[in-house]
Amino acid sequence: MEKQDYIQLFDKFLLKQASPEEVQILIQWLKSEGSFQDWMDEEWDVASSGMDTDLQQKLLGQIKQKISLEMQQAPLKRNKYRTIYLWTARIASVIILLLLTGISVYRYAMEQQKMQDMIVSVEKGQKANVVLPDGSKVWVNSDSRLIYGSRFTSKERILELEGEAYFEVAPDKDRPFIVETNDLAVRALGTSFNVKSYEEEKDISTVLMTGKVEVSSSYDRLILNPNERIVFDKQTGHMEKSSVENAKEYINWKFNxxxxxxxxxxxxxxxxxxxxxxxxxxxxxxxxxxxxxxxxxxxxxxxxxxxxxxxxxxxxxxxxxxxxxxxxxxxxxxxxxxxx
The missing domain is CATH 3.55.50.30 (Phage tail protein beta-alpha-beta fold)
Known part of the structure; x- marks a missing residue:
């Protein structure tokens, strides 16, 4: 019999349509060291092609170990159809259960990885640009640190900034884009703006190029329109808004x-x-x-x-x-x- 014949026989068995003779043939194939293992490897590769290689091999090893244990604990009895059926069903259930478990573990691991914070740290004399998961673009100035990930979710997009960065936000009316510093939070939907918040400087500033942003502190909240700038005094907590002639001049650092x-x-x-x-x-x-x-x-x-x-x-x-x-x-x- 060809491999495909055994696979069809396996499907027939799961539907409870196989004869005792066919079950005996299937059992012999399942017990063989080569054919069944090769088929299981192939099926696993197809089901988990996107899985991390190390995780894939670890879970596959668990499946083989479990099946080997089932074979040792449930020896075959000649002409006992029910025993044969239960034994094979247990092996099938092990394969299906562990396969589903493996995929679940993989998905969970991937979700956990997505939840981990990503840190973009730029040294003095350097600059960096980043494309965020939503397509937004960020240019990070020297001696700055940008953190995103755990709060960059399907409901909101929150980042933390220490230093200076320029943001071009991908529009998404259902997910506000929020840049947090130690003292301010800048909230936008789809816009471009610059935030400067260095620890050693007395002020924090935000300049808006396009769109509209809301800048809030513990005591105040102001709306910025294009070519407007907010300066926040860290010592007094006072926030002041003013107009600028050309907001783009505040991001000349982006062009060195x-x-x-x-x-x-x-x-x-x-x-x-x-x-x-x-x-x-x-x-x-x-x-x-x-x-x-x-x-x-x-x-x-x-x-x-x-x-x-x-x-x-x-x-x-x-x-x-x-x-x-x-x-x-x-x-x-x-x-x-x-x-x-």
Whole structure:
């Protein structure tokens, strides 16, 4: 008999239509070391083709071990049709049960894997872009950390951000897209916006390019429209909204270009440290309050320091990998008006 004949005989047996002679033939085939095992391997491969290889082999080994045990515990008795039937049925049930169990375990393992958090960690001087499971795109700035997974579900899309990132959200009216920082939550449906929330900086900011977002803290909630920006003061808890001329300038970092909009030297230094992966210290605390507006673009750190020194009483010195900044007292009088 061909393999297909045995398979048809197996189906006939499960329908209780096989004769005692046919059952005897089937039993001999089931007991054989080669034919039945080959058929079971083939069926398992088809049923579990998407399964992890290690998990697949482990479960298959359990099936073979269980069948071997059934053979030892239920020896055949000649001309006992009922005994033969029960023995074979037990083997069939073992195959079906473990096969279904294997698939269930696999699905459960896959679900658990989906539930695990994914962490995108970007070092200083680096950037990264990520496509989320829903198709949304994220550009993560240097010295930043993006966490998603366990709360990125069929009902809502929640991410955690430490640092700065730009989001282009895939529209999904049934699943709000929420970016959480330590102090703020930015909620969107289908839009593009930038969130900046570094631990060492005093403010958290959100700028909206397209669509609409809701920014909420423990004390306030504001709606942002395109070309609007919210700045949250971590110390006071105050959140302020303002209009900007061109929101896209706030994501120039995505294209390796630096843009500063009335930023304090203290914040600018934090940005330069992350961007160039270097260490900068202030010798003069008063220098931190000066502000600068401009777009140095994609240039060297030395060039940016020269630009700052031309527009403020800043002087600097490079010692090995350390940059020291101090206030030039002789030039200070010319720049007093620059402070706000």
């Amino acid at each position: 270009e630096l843009t500063f909009k009335g930023e304090t030297f203290e914040n600018i230094v934090h940005t330069l440290e992350r961007y160039y992966n270097t260490r900068i210290v202030f010798e003069s605390e008063s220098l931190k309050k000066y502000r600068f507006t401009g777009t140095p673009g994609n240039t060297s750190l030395e060039s940016i320091l020269q630009i700052l020194s031309l527009t403020s009483p800043l002087s600097y010195e490079v010692k090995d990998s350390l940059i020291i900044l101090w206030e030039n007292v002789k030039q200070k009088a010319y720049y007093e008006k620059a402070l706000k």
